[in-house]
Amino acid sequence: MGSSTVAVCRPSEIGADVRRPDGVPKTRGAFAFASDLSVEGMLFAKTLRSPHPHARIVSVDVAGALAVPGVRAVVTASDVPGAPTFGLEHRDQPVFASDVVRYQGEPVAAVAADDPATAVAAAAAIDVTYDVLEPVVDPEAALVGPALHPDGNVFRHLAIRHGDPDASGDVVVEGTYEVGMQDQAFMGPESGLAVPADDGGVHLHIATQWLHADRDQIAACLGLPPELVHLTLAGVGGAFGGREDVSLQIHLCLLALRTGRPVKMVYSRDESFLGHVHRHPARMWYRHHATRSGDLVKVEARVLLDGGAYASSSGAVVANAACFAPGPYRVPNAVVDGYAVRTHNPPCGAMRGFGAVQVCFGHEAQMDKLAAALGMDPVELRLRNALRTGDRLVTGQVVTGAAPVAEVIRAAVAHPLPPSLDDGLPMMARPGGAGMTADVADLRRGLGLAVGFKNICFSEGFDDSVAARLRLELGASATPVATVHVATAEVGQGFVTLAEQIAREELGPLDVVLADADTGVGSAGSTSASRQTWMSGGAVKQVCEQARRALVDRAAGIWGCAAAELVWLDGEVVWEATAQRMALAEILAGGPVEERCVHRHRPTTPLDAGGQGDAHLSFMFVAHRAVVDVDPGLGLVRVVQIATGQDVGRALNPLQVVGQIEGGTAQGVGLAVMEEIVLDHGQVRNPSFTDYLIPTALDAPDVAITLIEEPEPGAPYGAKGVGEPPAISSGPAVLAAIRDATGLELPRAPARPDDIALRA
Amino acid sequence: MSVTWPTRLDEAVDAAAAPAATLLAGGTDLAVEVNAGRRRPVAVVALRRVPELRDLEITPAEVVVGAGMTFSAIAAELAAAVPALAAAARTVGSPQIRNAGTVGGNIVTASPAGDTLPVLAALDASVELRSAAGTRTVPLRELITGVKRTAIRPGEVLVRIRVPPRRGAQQFLKVGTRNAMVISLASAALVVDEERRTVACGLGSVGPVPVRPAEAEAFIAGEIDWERLTVPEGAVARFADLAARAARPITDHRATAEYRHHAVAVLVGRALRRSIDVVPA
Incomplete structure (x- = not known):
């Protein structure tokens, strides 16, 4: 039970495409799942x-x-x-x-x-x-109806009042949007x-x-x-919040x-x-105000999340939905109300994107509507209003870190477009695929853009911490071994390589053993909120730095000099005055070095009654451009390509970053065109992979990726999390592209065949 | 649970005569039922080692398909002789499912969404059933009596499917919400026979059993210029509409009845356009 992974020594520092030690065992069926x-x-x-x-x-x-x-x-x-x-x-x-x-x-x-x-x-x-x-299955009814539980029906109402609530713009667009209940659909x-x-x-x-x-x-x-x-x-075997x-x-x-x-x-x-819990279904009403030249003046929004029968993390999800409801834009005035309510539907909680996904469908549809009303290019409108470092969110918080919103948009739209429909298309690559339903003449191509953002790590004053232990000792044949012990859940995100990469980056070439994650060490928090690179990665970095100081102290003792005269260089302690060097193995000959630490990020604060406060640590920004082929006659869609620019701070393992982006994109595309828990009076009608459809290899689009690497101040190595953004605006971009192809309003995700074919 | 592995057809028929016998071909339906706890077979007769069940005979008079032929085999070996059946086989499940699942299994399961059923219905196929009492041949349209119900009697083994010859275009189109590994929301098979000057149409997932829209078939056969193999533009929509009117779809968690009605008309129209040149009226 449980398995420690002993990594073989290979070049594996920060920034390298390190392969997962469990990758081959998983593909061969040799990995032990729970x-x-x-x-x-x-x-x-x-x-x-x-x-x-x-x-x-x-x-x-x-x-x-x-x-x-x-x-x-x-x-x-x-x-x-x-x-x-x-x-x-x-x-x-x-x-x-x-x-x-x-x-x-x-x-x-x-x-x-x-x-x-x-x-x-x-x-x-x-x-x-x-x-x-x-059963009470309508969240609007539950909001005003009798209590379904002694704790009442409103898990949380977050009101955000920012700037002048009476401000208005020359151009006003309004819309109502809906997102269905998505499942994490993990395999294990x-x-x-x-x-x-x-x-x-x-x-x-x-x-x-x-x-x-x-x-x-x-x-x-x-x-x-x-x-x-x-x-x-x-x-x-996968988690995604579930x-x-x-x-x-x-x-x-x-x-x-x-x-x-x-x-x-x-x-x-x-x-x-x-x-397990699902992604909250959402009903959203929006009204955007802008000047005639296209500057956002005010965003009004009401977001209603169906939390199902029990609270789970509804409070934090609705906080995200409300905070990020306007999208990554400069919005001087805002009136936002977010509600998460109890119903007799299945409980909803965490899922990749955590509240930011649902509102992205709303704010991005609104930006397209606004662009149309202004007669403005939708890319131009977004660039004009894009958040920058130093701008204020509707929660009053100033974005102090990297905010390359314009850069991610420009990167997404700069990718070459796929070959046009006129060049023909193999049957399997058309909407309908193996069913051979469409001739090329039946298809219409559409393009859509969407931009999203989300917080990294836990927010609103939560004491977010990771405990780490490190033991350095001589292993077999007297080579140095670092044993890293953290309670970080590896759910596929790649901490398993990152811990090793960081230990080598900090301590030089040595064998790294990642001990079993367990409660024998302090909490590492959840593997969620795109936080483990920052938090557990930061904890490993911090404990390695402590160990380096201990090694230097020990070397100073051996040489009889002051530690201040010594420096750590390339995995050795160097006494610059005498040009003497002491290798890690030599220092460890005197016995193991053990260090422990608790890593914390800069504290955040709760939101006040008006939804104002520095509630979030840092933000990740992303843009997606979707190219879709639609068969309006049958309402079938195939997503041809997703081009993305993603703000990652710094890619610590670019191979894993690409994996996260491709996987998250598939999940976003799935929500846009097929993934939904179908409910009928509170009964789940499709609890199987026969009927809860997720994209297959034939449905997954080509993904063209540009990483925007602007190091994030305060983050270990400048790295932001990368897991959630691919799932945030990819789906809204697909919806926008289907609207472009069909001219339909399509206010609901997923866009089902009925929604397209019966309205086309 | 006992399992027997007959290696000859007569052994299989003998084993099937046991009162509690459950026949196992590819297992892609039966294993799902067992895993879900809906069936607890006590005496399984595994048919995969019976070579006669995989025989394929293609003659000018008839195509005889062994009931144990997998979807993969049908897709590969019938692409020229019965293209609509091969096309339907290609839409079933994943490669793994197609390598295991059989056309005979598809028939005896008799699901309204069985992908080969509308094709076999349009082809006027019949099936040969063998038991200790002898052999009988039953037209597919009489065999499938309802949702997952057939006229197969206890002790009968579905041995082969007889497909009469058809000379002309064949189509199979299936709608699902993703590009593969999906249960049909609606499907349509179209079989043109230039010799008999008929157009046969089979509709799937829009009724308890495969639907043959007789009125639509008769209408379009009368509209086609059989010498030139053309049909006037105006007739296509009428044909599609008549075909859809024969459908009896339901609303379920996969799609609404309204959508299925609509989709069937679209599929039938497209199938016709792929088969016969459409000319201005």
Whole structure:
């Protein structure tokens, strides 16, 4: 269980295209994901879920399940020894529903049995009597309707009032937009293995994004002190925000403690769709005011996010949606209201782009409308209003870091266009692909541009920190080895190479071992918010710098000189006065060097009642130009090319940056044309990869990339995060391109075949 | 669960006679059902080792397709003889699915979205069923009786599909929301027979069983100049409209009935334009 990666020595400093050590094992099927965990004598667990989005639980009778041979334990709400509820921001979600269920798929009980089939049969043998109630699935109705939970229905209302609320412009455009519910659609379903410990605690091996947040919620619900709950990261098969919340963690630990045996659980695919949070669906109203020459005067916006049944991270998501609602433009006056409300739809929380994605569909459609109303080129309008360093956001915060908005726009539109439709197009590359539905004469090509931005790291005064430990010692054959220990969840983002690159950059050529991420070291925060390069990367850098000072001190002791006379140069300590050098291996001959640190970024502040404050640390900017072919007759779209300029600060591993951009682009394109959780009265109608469609290789566009490298002050090596921006404006650019091709308004993402063909 | 692996057709028919027998061909439908817990087979008869089920016979009188031919094999081997069937096979799932799934499996599953079914319907194909009681041949339109329902009797093995000869253009078009690996929202097959001067049309995913729009077929056959193989422009829209009127689509999470109606008309019109030169009225 768990695997340390010992890197072979190779050129791998900052800026190099270092390959992932787990890349080949993953492509060969040799990498151990959490679903591959196995230990002698383990039991298998299954969750019983509510089939109803809203119902009162009249009774739960587990006798039938206990009577199934091979069943070792059945647990329900009454078996939860500690806090009955959990949650990332507000602990409002029951471990098991006891009196009422608030969404389809809400856990009611869990079973542990000798084998998976017995667990499934036993869960089905639990007799739950429901009094089925009408679900409230319209967020507008929930906003003003009776409380669906003791904590009420409004997770958060953020009002931003900036400048003169009565300001108005010569030209005004208005629009209403909608974004459907997207799923993270990670390949590796939720999986974990809980092992009871001798000290009365429990050890959970788990695919997650944030070990310590899981630990604290588990411990509270188990009624255990946190130090008795130990977590180790297991192989993660994708996350994208969907593993930030607790899913099976508490159930597994509870069953392990109850049975005294290791317990494993792996969600089925349909269960996974019900078992994790999704991207918030959004309804947005916008009114933009501008001068006749095209300067933005005021943005008014109302953003309503459907948070589903429980809070998850709705508060932070709606804060982002409100803060970034105007887009990366200079807006002197703003009136923005963001709401996240509770309904009986599936809970929504973190997903790549976190609130910035939804509003980007709104603000970019508005910018195109405004350009049309002004008779102005949409690129020109955006360049004219593009944020620059020193400009003020609608939250009153001055952007002090790099803000190359004009640069990312110019880079995106500078890429050569793909060959035109007149040059012909292979059938598989047309809309409809293998279905051979379109002749070239049936197609229309469109172009669209969109620009987006988002915060890096946690905001609004959150104490964002990463603890790191480093041990330097001589390994086999007396070569120096650095062991880096952080609790950073590797979910595919590439910290696995970055930790190694930073250690070598700071300490010279040496073997680097990245110890298992676990709760044996302090928190690394979540692998989210595009923050781990800055935060965990920064922590590794900081602890290496400390180690360098310790090495210099030790060398000074050996030579009997003052440390101030020595410098660190190319992996050696150099005494410049005597031209003597001492290699790392020589210094470590005296014993290991151990250092630890806690890395923090510059503090941020909460937003005040008017939504004003320096709430964010730093921002990432991005622009996408989409080229699409549309078959208006059938409403089918193929995205031909996405050209992007992305503000990355500095690319620490350009190969991985390209990987993030290509993957994030596919996710953005998916939201624009196909990805949606289809709901019918709170019921998920498509919980499978048969019906929740994500782009295949035939649907993924060519991606033309320009990295804008303007180092970010205060960021380790000047690097910004890169994971989220590709998913922010790529989808809105695709929508704009479909509008260009069809002349349709298309206020909703995804643009479904019906939306195009029946209106064309 | 027991599994038997017959290697000859008569062994397979004997094994299929067991009351609890479940026939397994490519497994691309059955395994999904089993994994989802909807079926728990007790006696599986695996057909993949029966070579007769993969026989292909192409003669001027008939094309006989072994029920165990995979979609990949059909796409490769029938591209010239029955191009619409090959085109439909190419739209099924992913390469892995096409390498495993069979045309016989597609028929017995009888899903409204089964990709080869509208083609086989338009081709007036029939299937040969064999059991201990003997062999019978049933037209496809009588075989498929409803959503995932067929007239196959217990103990019968679908052995081969008989496709009568057709001389003329064939088309298959399928709408899905992505470019591959997608369940059809609507599909259309068009089979022109210049000898009999007929146009046959099969519509998929727009009714419980494949739809043959008889009125549309008769109309367009009368509009075509069979000597020149042309059709007047004005007839195309009418043909498409008549064909769509025969459709009985439903609204589900994949698409609305309104869209399916619309899409079928578009597909049929395009299929005709690809098959017959359209001339100004």
